[in-house]
Amino acid sequence: MTQRITINPITRLEGHGKIEIFLDDQGEVRDAFWQVVELRGFERFCVGRPAEEMTRIAPNICGVCPSAHHMAATKALDALYGVAPTPTARLLRELEFNAFIIEDHYIHFFFLAAPDFIMGPDAAPSERNILGVIGRVGKEIGKQVIDIRKRNRDIIRLLFSKAPHPEGGLPGGVPRGIAEEDRKGLMATADDSVAFALFALDLFKKEVLGQKALKDLILSDAYALRTYSMALVDENDHVSFYDGTLKVITPEGKEFVRFHPRDYLDHIAEWVEPWTTIKFCYLKQLGWKGLVEGDGTSLYRVAPLARLNVASGMATPLAQKEFEIFFETLGARPAPQTLAMHWARLICALQAAERNQSIVRDPLLTSRDIRNMNLKLMRTGVGCVEAPRGTLFHHYETDERGILTRVNLIVATQNNAGPICLSIKKAARAFVRGPEVKEGFLNRVEMAFRAYDPCLACATHALPGGIPFVVNLRDPSGEVIRTLRRD
Amino acid sequence: MGEKPKVAICWLGACGGCDEAIVDLNEGLLDVAEAVSIEFWPVAMDYKYDHLAAFGKGEIAVGLVSGHVRNSEHAEVAHLLRDRCKLVIALGACACFGGTPALANLVSREEILDAVYVKAPSVVNPDGRLPQVETAWEEGTLRLPAFFDHVYSLNQVIEVDYYLPGCPPPSELIRNGVRAVLTDDLPPKGSTLAPRKALCETCPRNKTKPMRLEIHGPIRRIHEVEADPEMCFLAEGILCMGPATRSGCGETCIRSNTPCRGCFGPVPGVSDPGSRFISSLAALLKVGTTGDPEAVMASLGDPVGYLYRFTHPVSTLGARRLSQATEETP
Numbered sequence: 001m002t003q004r005i006t007i008n009p010i011t012r013l014e015g016h017g018k019i020e021i022f023l024d025d026q027g028e029v030r031d032a033f034w035q036v037v038e039l040r041g042f043e044r045f046c047v048g049r050p051a052e053e054m055t056r057i058a059p060n061i062c063g064v065c066p067s068a069h070h071m072a073a074t075k076a077l078d079a080l081y082g083v084a085p086t087p088t089a090r091l092l093r094e095l096e097f098n099a100f101i102i103e104d105h106y107i108h109f110f111f112l113a114a115p116d117f118i119m120g121p122d123a124a125p126s127e128r129n130i131l132g133v134i135g136r137v138g139k140e141i142g143k144q145v146i147d148i149r150k151r152n153r154d155i156i157r158l159l160f161s162k163a164p165h166p167e168g169g170l171p172g173g174v175p176r177g178i179a180e181e182d183r184k185g186l187m188a189t190a191d192d193s194v195a196f197a198l199f200a201l202d203l204f205k206k207e208v209l210g211q212k213a214l215k216d217l218i219l220s221d222a223y224a225l226r227t228y229s230m231a232l233v234d235e236n237d238h239v240s241f242y243d244g245t246l247k248v249i250t251p252e253g254k255e256f257v258r259f260h261p262r263d264y265l266d267h268i269a270e271w272v273e274p275w276t277t278i279k280f281c282y283l284k285q286l287g288w289k290g291l292v293e294g295d296g297t298s299l300y301r302v303a304p305l306a307r308l309n310v311a312s313g314m315a316t317p318l319a320q321k322e323f324e325i326f327f328e329t330l331g332a333r334p335a336p337q338t339l340a341m342h343w344a345r346l347i348c349a350l351q352a353a354e355r356n357q358s359i360v361r362d363p364l365l366t367s368r369d370i371r372n373m374n375l376k377l378m379r380t381g382v383g384c385v386e387a388p389r390g391t392l393f394h395h396y397e398t399d400e401r402g403i404l405t406r407v408n409l410i411v412a413t414q415n416n417a418g419p420i421c422l423s424i425k426k427a428a429r430a431f432v433r434g435p436e437v438k439e440g441f442l443n444r445v446e447m448a449f450r451a452y453d454p455c456l457a458c459a460t461h462a463l464p465g466g467i468p469f470v471v472n473l474r475d476p477s478g479e480v481i482r483t484l485r486r487d
Numbered sequence: 488m489g490e491k492p493k494v495a496i497c498w499l500g501a502c503g504g505c506d507e508a509i510v511d512l513n514e515g516l517l518d519v520a521e522a523v524s525i526e527f528w529p530v531a532m533d534y535k536y537d538h539l540a541a542f543g544k545g546e547i548a549v550g551l552v553s554g555h556v557r558n559s560e561h562a563e564v565a566h567l568l569r570d571r572c573k574l575v576i577a578l579g580a581c582a583c584f585g586g587t588p589a590l591a592n593l594v595s596r597e598e599i600l601d602a603v604y605v606k607a608p609s610v611v612n613p614d615g616r617l618p619q620v621e622t623a624w625e626e627g628t629l630r631l632p633a634f635f636d637h638v639y640s641l642n643q644v645i646e647v648d649y650y651l652p653g654c655p656p657p658s659e660l661i662r663n664g665v666r667a668v669l670t671d672d673l674p675p676k677g678s679t680l681a682p683r684k685a686l687c688e689t690c691p692r693n694k695t696k697p698m699r700l701e702i703h704g705p706i707r708r709i710h711e712v713e714a715d716p717e718m719c720f721l722a723e724g725i726l727c728m729g730p731a732t733r734s735g736c737g738e739t740c741i742r743s744n745t746p747c748r749g750c751f752g753p754v755p756g757v758s759d760p761g762s763r764f765i766s767s768l769a770a771l772l773k774v775g776t777t778g779d780p781e782a783v784m785a786s787l788g789d790p791v792g793y794l795y796r797f798t799h800p801v802s803t804l805g806a807r808r809l810s811q812a813t814e815e816t817p
Contacts, residue, residue: 004627007535009529011532011535012531014530031624033629035629039599041588043603044591044603048789048792050708052709053789060504062504064504111531115533128532129532129533131520139517143514146516146517149510150513160743161745162739164508165504165654167748175714176743264609268609270611272604273616274617274622275619275622276631277631279604279610284611288611402708403788408607
């Protein structure tokens with residue numbers, strides 16, 4: 001008799017999803033599905049809107065990574081209007097985007113991921129959350145996390161109105177500049193962010209890597225996946241967030257292709273499956289090969305682990321040191337360990353903080369030259385950033401008035417959709433065995449997607465709907481025997 | 488000391504920005520966590536739907552519900568929350584009015600599915616496959632919620648006790664709202680927990696708003712102008728929804744030199760912010776110097792998208808569409 005386990009909703013992620021696990025007569029996992037149930041339709045309902053309003057509408061795609069959509073939209077407007085931002089506008093955008101990378105990586109690490117590591121995968125669900133983490137590490141550290149997140153979000157607020165919904169990016173510039181008197185506070189925030197990033201990395205090394213059981217979990221094959229990887233790199237082939245060239249490497253680490261983001265349609269395609277609302281990205285040149293890893297896959301991963309795997313190093317010195325320790329510890333490059341994404345995330349936050357230390361000391365930062373008004377409507381524009389969860393594309397086409405006639409979006413989590421399905425299936429096969437399945441083992445399945453920090457709100461910008469995380473145990477006839485919704 | 492009041496925080500068709508606004512209480516979040524027992528919060532806690540369902544009717548003191556209703560699962564969860572929570576607060580523009588993604592009501596469900604899954608330039612889908620409510624699989628049937636043809640505000644699906652508007656609501660307003668519930672210091676049911684003034688009245692640029700506003704030429708689009716950081720946007724001929732929009736946001740967009748788009752919804756006593764604004768705009772147009780008021784209106788480009796950016800479902804336009812809606816029962 002087949003058992004079906006449903007986990008619904010999946011928790012500690014952005015958006016709605018569920019997991020279905022099918023077990024055979026022996027209680028072994030036959031198959032597992034990660035289903036996304038939401039859909040909103042931004043591609044369609046943004047058509048007819050003035051293109052410049054996209055920097056105000058696109059942040060509604062996701063309130064957790066709204067700055068990524070705001071910036072991708074702003075850069076798409078640059079391309080649409082054939083204009084480059086002034087040097088000061090570019091610095092201000094980068095300052096904001098780095099601040100966002102920092103605060104977003106910490107909300108994921110401390111609020112969403114740390115409960116699995118600091119409290120442990122088997123902790124009671126009622127304690128496996130940020131309040132439990134603060135109880136364990138102490139209120140002082142909790143206050144530091146809150147403080148560094150708040151101060152980086154204050155930078156977003158300073159430039160673009162609101163951290164959960166930034167507004168106002170313009171082609172060729174930014175809507176407001178900053179005053180010289182703002183600089184001192186920004187310098188303190190950047191310096192403290194670097195110090196905090198080093199502290200967070202030490203905490204990870206002590207509380208996670210220092211615990212044998214957790215380190216073994218990170219290194220275990222249950223959480224390894226071999227796919228292509230893609231990320232933005234700068235002119236030195238280093239990790240880059242705001243801008244750069246896209247580089248793809250093979251599962252073995254060889255360069256597969258390098259391309260300008262505006263050519264994304266030549267390299268990336270999306271596949272539709274009837275059982276989920278998310279579209280699966282794959283490498284167009286290889287064709288759709290299904291949800292498979294290793295030789296013969298056409299799937300690629302994005303986000304922090306892919307960034308470190310793809311680049312030849314970090315762009316800042318302290319992050320570079322951590323990059324070296326990272327690969328030395330994991331023992332392989334590219335590193336296939338999905339859970340190492342948490343570690344890579346903290347290294348990325350360090351680079352963003354170090355970069356902001358330089359930006360806030362740049363004399364150009366406070367210049368009043370914040371707009372390049374030399375606009376020339378090109379009728380089409382692609383904007384790309386390395387969002388916290390991976391590479392993000394906004395592609396707009398307009399009529400002669402700059403009214404949108406086509407909008408196409410490829411968001412970070414879509415790039416990772418196939419790999420997330422595979423990671424869930426592998427974790428389920430490793431940890432779930434019927435008929436009785438302990439809650440902590442189901443949480444280990446959830447840990448497989450949590451490492452990616454998926455954003456299902458983003459991924460389903462397509463139209464509003466909703467699927468949270470459930471595990472259904474089914475008998476071989478498909479009948480649900482039990483629905484597991486942990487509490 | 489009695490048991491702590493129970494709180495549920497839940498998102499329906501939402502982006503998570505309202506949840507971030509709750510986290511933006513910063514250290515205040517720790518105080519809230521000490522004062523109440525959070526029994527459901529999918530973004531941050533591991534309680535599943537059956538934990539929520541196990542509570543008795545009205546056992547949870549307050550539910551903070553963000554997002555609109557677009558599919559059968561949103562509707563089911565909304566009804567469950569209504570039953571288990573003594574009070575329901577609509578949190579944010581999507582729950583209060585439908586929000587920006589409710590502009591999807593301007594097109595059909597089929598057009599959206601076609602655009603996303605078939606016509607998108609990056610999609611390879613020769614068979615025209617679409618996500619299905621049920622998919623037969625070797626091991627069993629995989630199910631997705633049914634997509635409605637319409638985006639609903641929360642109060643079009645369940646009874647809502649209070650409203651906290653904004654995209655997202657500022658953390659201060661959320662804190663005050665929760666405090667009002669905990670101290671039983673609430674205004675009449677159905678109230679919006681925000682100031683009763685129009686944004687213009689609290690706008691830092693109010694002093695530059697002429698006694699009699701006049702728009703002399705075509706509406707100027709924001710990217711075409713280097714907007715004066717001190718000057719009333721409307722006085723510069725730039726569209727700003729301040730006159731028709733409720734205050735309470737802290738004027739953060741204005742301070743970023745970006746005009747209002749109306750995320751706090753209409754001023755009190757106005758049900759349709761778009762028609763309110765358009766009537767006030769009509770009065771601003773200085774016929775004679777502009778030549779043709781219709782040309783000025785045409786220069787708006789996308790009147791519906793500006794005037795109903797956050798409020799389509801609860802506007803007269805939305806009501807008309809809803810009256811033609813299908814057999815959906817959200």
